[in-house]
Amino acid sequence: DTAVSQTPKYLVTQMGNDKSIKCEQNLGHDTMYWYKQDSKKFLKIMFSYNNKELIINETVPNRFSPKSPDKAHLNLHINSLELGDSAVYFCASSQGGLWQETQYFGPGTRLLVL
Amino acid sequence: GDSVTQMEGPVTLSEEAFLTINCTYTATGYPSLFWYVQYPGEGLQLLLKATKADDKGSNKGFEATYRKETTSFHLEKGSVQVSDSAVYFCALSERGGTSYGKLTFGQGTILTVHP
Numbered sequence: 257d258t259a260v261s262q263t264p265k266y267l268v269t270q271m272g273n274d275k276s277i278k279c280e281q282n283l284g285h286d287t288m289y290w291y292k293q294d295s296k297k298f299l300k301i302m303f304s305y306n307n308k309e310l311i312i313n314e315t316v317p318n319r320f321s322p323k324s325p326d327k328a329h330l331n332l333h334i335n336s337l338e339l340g341d342s343a344v345y346f347c348a349s350s351q352g353g354l355w356q357e358t359q360y361f362g363p364g365t366r367l368l369v370l
Numbered sequence: 371g372d373s374v375t376q377m378e379g380p381v382t383l384s385e386e387a388f389l390t391i392n393c394t395y396t397a398t399g400y401p402s403l404f405w406y407v408q409y410p411g412e413g414l415q416l417l418l419k420a421t422k423a424d425d426k427g428s429n430k431g432f433e434a435t436y437r438k439e440t441t442s443f444h445l446e447k448g449s450v451q452v453s454d455s456a457v458y459f460c461a462l463s464e465r466g467g468t469s470y471g472k473l474t475f476g477q478g479t480i481l482t483v484h485p
Binding site for chain 2: 260287289291296297298299300301304306311312346348350352353354355356357358359360361362363364
């Protein structure tokens with residue numbers, strides 16, 4: 257039974273298109289995150305939600321818009337895709353967003369913008 | 371701001387060799403420290419963690435000790451296996467309400483173990 261799942265696993269699209277990535281966790285956690293992993297494997301936080309409220313919003317272009325319909329779901333919508341958006345996007349969750357908690361990661365969504 | 375620096379990779383070892391991956395950090399507060407592992411084609415999973423100075427995290431034969439005086443959290447394993455081949459990430463999370471558990475990662479170290 258997958259704890260944190262993401263769809264789709266792969267996404268190939270043209271520049272200028274709009275796309276969404278979905279994330280769901282069945283752990284009962286209150287906090288969810290989006291991370292971006294670039295081609296050199298470097299990981300950086302993008303957003304975090306706690307109980308459907310945005311709590312972390314790093315310096316991310318406003319073409320990226322997260323949405324949390326409920327605390328088990330955190331989706332990422334990207335408008336006007338650019339070549340530089342090509343990356344692997346990971347969703348994660350933790351119990352309450354505390355500094356000592358383990359984060360549980362999804363399998364990632366590999367986005368390729370052509 | 372906070373940062374994490376890991377030793378450059380890739381690291382290539384023979385099975386049963388000793389592994390050390392160095393990790394040092396810079397933080398404004400008193401963070402929790404983590405090692406996450408990413409196996410090929412998968413997401414990250416927690417390997418071990420430590421939340422205060424001198425704590426030792428351990429799992430699957432891997433160990434790391436939180437050294438506040440040297441701001442380090444080096445990962446070690448006495449005898450690696452082929453199945454340990456993966457990317458290893460050192461990370462920190464700042465203590466305090468405004469961090470919300472945000473992880474700051476090192477650049478990752480690719481480990482390849484040959485039979």
